[in-house]
Amino acid sequence: MKMHMVQAINNCLFQEMERDESILVMGEDVGVDGGVFRVTDGLYDKFGRERVIDTPLSEAGIVGTALGMATLGLRPVAEIQFQGFVFNAYHHLVQHAARLRNRTRGKFTVPMVVRMPYSGNVNALEHHSESMESPFIHIPGLIVLCPASPYDAKGLLASALKAKDPVMFFEPKRLYRAFKEDVPEERYEIPIGKASVLREGSDLTLVSWGAMTYVSSKAVEKAEENGISVEQIDLRSLSPCDYETIHESVKKTGRCVVVHEAVKTLGFGAEISARIMEKDLLRLEAPVKRVTGWDITIPYPKTEEYFFPDEKRILEGIEETVNF
Amino acid sequence: MPVKKVFEGSVDYIQILDKNGKVDEELEPDISKDVLDKLYRHMVTARTWDKKCLALQRTGRMYTYAPLVGQEATIIGTGMAADKTDWIFPSYRESYLYHMRGIPLSQINISWMGWEKGLQIDPEYRTFPYAIPIGTQLPYATGGAYSMKMKGEKSAVISFGGDGSTSEGEFHDALNFAGVLETPNVFIISNNHYAISVPRKWQTKSETLAQKALAYGLKGIQADGNDVLAVYRLVKESARRAREENKPTVLELVTYRMGMHTTSDDPKKYRSEEEVEYWKKRDPIDRFRIYLENKGIWSEDYEKEVNEGAKQKVEDAVKEAEEFKGDPKEMFNHVLADMTKNLEEQKKEAFKK
Known part of the structure; x- marks a missing residue:
C-alpha cells in the first residue's frame, strides 16, 4: 500500500x-x-x-x-x-x-x-x-x-x-x-545499527540521514547526470552507527561527503569525518567534505532557506570533492 | 456579585509518640510485639551501620557517604509498613532500606565503596536503585505506579525525597501526573530541614510542604518524622489507600539531619549548636526505647543483646564488602543490551596488556 x-x-x-x-x-x-x-x-x-x-x-x-x-x-x-x-x-x-x-x-x-x-x-x-x-x-x-x-x-x-x-x-x-x-501491510523490522546503501557508486560516498537523505538524493541524481558515480548511504541508525558500511564504501571510492542539517561544529559529520581519517587516510583522494547547517541559530522562516543544505550546496560539495 | 470561596483545604499534623515517649493511646497503632522488636532492631542496626560507614569514610575505606543519623524513624517505619509487593523508590539517604527489603547489608556498602555492583539489585525486591540527582526518582515513581495500576497489581509505590527536592520541577511533575493519572503513590517528603546548607525556610515560603499536595488534588499529611509509630501508621494507611483506591498521598515527615549532608561538608558552618541540641532531645530511638520499656519489651539485657547483634552484623557486612573485588572490564558490558562493534574495539584498547 x-x-x-x-x-x-x-x-x-x-x-x-x-x-x-x-x-x-x-x-x-x-x-x-x-x-x-x-x-x-x-x-x-x-x-x-x-x-x-x-x-x-x-x-x-x-x-x-x-x-x-x-x-x-x-x-x-x-x-x-x-x-x-x-x-x-x-x-x-x-x-x-x-x-x-x-x-x-x-x-x-x-x-x-x-x-x-x-x-x-x-x-x-x-x-x-x-x-x-x-x-x-x-x-x-x-x-x-x-x-x-x-x-x-x-x-x-x-x-x-x-x-x-x-x-x-x-x-x-x-x-x-x-x-x-x-509500505507492506504486514509487520517487518529494520535492524537497528544497519545503514542502507541507497545507490552503489565508485567515485564518491555520500552519507546522510533523515530529511537530508531526501534532498541529497536529488543532488546525487544531478551528479550522476554529470558523470559522477556516487555511492549513497542513508545511516538510519545514528547510534549505534554502522561505521563498517561507511569504511567499506570509502575504501572503494576514496572520497566522502557528509550532509546534515544540524550546525557544523560538533555535528555528527565531525565524528564520521574523524573516523574516516583514523581508518581510511591512505585511501583518501580528497578531504572529507561536510555540507551542513551554519553555526548560527536557525533563522526565522523568511530567511531559513539560507541555513539548510539544499540540492545546490550538496552538488557543489560533491563536485568540489571529486575535483580536489 | 458576592465573592465565592472556590477552594479550602487543610493539613493535619500527626504525632503519636511524643519526644518523652508518651503515647497517644487513641492514635496508637496496633503493632505486634514481633514488629515492635524488629522496628527497634532495625533502628539500632541502621544507626550502628551509619556510624561505621562514617568511620570507614574518615579512614579512607569508603568514598563519599550520606549519613542517615536522626532519620531512622522515617526509614525504618516505612520499611516495616510497606508490603513486600509494594515498591519503594528511596533517595540516597535511605539506602539502608535495601537491607530491609532483603538485600544483604554488605551489598549496600559495596555501592558506597565505589562499585556499580552494589546497585545490581534484582527487581524482585521491588526497591528502585537510588538516584544521586535530587528528586528525579519522583516522576519515575509516578510512572511505576501507573505500571502497577495497568497491570492490575495491587501495589503501592512509596517514594522518598527531601525538603530540597520539593523545589525541583520533578516534584511538581510527579505530583501533577499522579493526580491526573490517579496512580497508587505515596510520596514521602523527609523534611530534615536542610538541603546541604540551605535551610527549609529558604526552599519555599509555603508553611508546610504537605500542603503542596492540595494544589494537585492529592491528600497531604504532616507528621512527626521522629515518631516511628506515626510513620508506620501513616505509611500503612496511605499505602492501603493507594493500593485499593488509586489515591496518591503526600506525607511530610518532619525530622532532622543530625549529621552532615555528606561526608564532604561541615554542618557547623551553617547551623547552631542550640538547634542541634533541640533535636537531640527529640531523638527517634530514645523515645521508642521508653515506649518499648512501657510495653515490657525493652530491658538492659535486651538493649545489650540488640546492640551486640547490630555490631556483629555491621562488622560482618563491612568485612564482606571490603573483600569484594569487581572486574573493571565490566564497565563496557552494560552500556546497551547488545555490545556494539565500536565498544568491542574500545574495550580491547582499554584493557590491552
Whole structure:
C-alpha cells in the first residue's frame, strides 16, 4: 500500500499496540486530537485513554513518567511534540534513561521510545526546526534512530518497540507528507545499527540521514547526470552507527561527503569525518567534505532557506570533492 | 456579585509518640510485639551501620557517604509498613532500606565503596536503585505506579525525597501526573530541614510542604518524622489507600539531619549548636526505647543483646564488602543490551596488556 511517513508510523503504532498490550502512547495532544501531525490519529478511539494518554503539558513529566513505566513493565512511546522542546526532558534521558542499565549492571532497563519530529525548512515558528541529534548520539546508553522514508520509518519503529534500551526516534517532519511509497501491510523490522546503501557508486560516498537523505538524493541524481558515480548511504541508525558500511564504501571510492542539517561544529559529520581519517587516510583522494547547517541559530522562516543544505550546496560539495 | 470561596483545604499534623515517649493511646497503632522488636532492631542496626560507614569514610575505606543519623524513624517505619509487593523508590539517604527489603547489608556498602555492583539489585525486591540527582526518582515513581495500576497489581509505590527536592520541577511533575493519572503513590517528603546548607525556610515560603499536595488534588499529611509509630501508621494507611483506591498521598515527615549532608561538608558552618541540641532531645530511638520499656519489651539485657547483634552484623557486612573485588572490564558490558562493534574495539584498547 502507498503510504507517506505519517501513515507508515501510524500504521506501525496500531500494529504494535495490538501485538503487545504493554505498549502505550503518551504525550501532548496525542489522544483525542491524534497528534499535531496526526501521527497518532485513531489510536485513542481504538485503545482508549489508559493506553493513549493526553498528558499534562510537561516534556520532563512525560519522559520522567514514561521512564518509570518502562522500568516497571510497560513499554511507553512518549511523544515530544517538537524536538526543540525536548531539552526540558534531557535531564531524565541523560542522567537516568541512558545509565540505568549500566548502574544496575543490567538489572533495571528502560525499554521506552521517545518519538519527536525534527528538521526544518517548513516555515515553522522558532524552536520548531531543530536538528539536535548530536546531543543524543553523544550519550552512551541511548539508541538514536532517524528514518528517511515511510518504509524505513515503519520498520525501524517496529524494531524500536522490541528494543531493550531507550530509543530516541527522530522523525523528519519535512518528509512526513513529502512522498508516498509502497509500505507492506504486514509487520517487518529494520535492524537497528544497519545503514542502507541507497545507490552503489565508485567515485564518491555520500552519507546522510533523515530529511537530508531526501534532498541529497536529488543532488546525487544531478551528479550522476554529470558523470559522477556516487555511492549513497542513508545511516538510519545514528547510534549505534554502522561505521563498517561507511569504511567499506570509502575504501572503494576514496572520497566522502557528509550532509546534515544540524550546525557544523560538533555535528555528527565531525565524528564520521574523524573516523574516516583514523581508518581510511591512505585511501583518501580528497578531504572529507561536510555540507551542513551554519553555526548560527536557525533563522526565522523568511530567511531559513539560507541555513539548510539544499540540492545546490550538496552538488557543489560533491563536485568540489571529486575535483580536489 | 458576592465573592465565592472556590477552594479550602487543610493539613493535619500527626504525632503519636511524643519526644518523652508518651503515647497517644487513641492514635496508637496496633503493632505486634514481633514488629515492635524488629522496628527497634532495625533502628539500632541502621544507626550502628551509619556510624561505621562514617568511620570507614574518615579512614579512607569508603568514598563519599550520606549519613542517615536522626532519620531512622522515617526509614525504618516505612520499611516495616510497606508490603513486600509494594515498591519503594528511596533517595540516597535511605539506602539502608535495601537491607530491609532483603538485600544483604554488605551489598549496600559495596555501592558506597565505589562499585556499580552494589546497585545490581534484582527487581524482585521491588526497591528502585537510588538516584544521586535530587528528586528525579519522583516522576519515575509516578510512572511505576501507573505500571502497577495497568497491570492490575495491587501495589503501592512509596517514594522518598527531601525538603530540597520539593523545589525541583520533578516534584511538581510527579505530583501533577499522579493526580491526573490517579496512580497508587505515596510520596514521602523527609523534611530534615536542610538541603546541604540551605535551610527549609529558604526552599519555599509555603508553611508546610504537605500542603503542596492540595494544589494537585492529592491528600497531604504532616507528621512527626521522629515518631516511628506515626510513620508506620501513616505509611500503612496511605499505602492501603493507594493500593485499593488509586489515591496518591503526600506525607511530610518532619525530622532532622543530625549529621552532615555528606561526608564532604561541615554542618557547623551553617547551623547552631542550640538547634542541634533541640533535636537531640527529640531523638527517634530514645523515645521508642521508653515506649518499648512501657510495653515490657525493652530491658538492659535486651538493649545489650540488640546492640551486640547490630555490631556483629555491621562488622560482618563491612568485612564482606571490603573483600569484594569487581572486574573493571565490566564497565563496557552494560552500556546497551547488545555490545556494539565500536565498544568491542574500545574495550580491547582499554584493557590491552
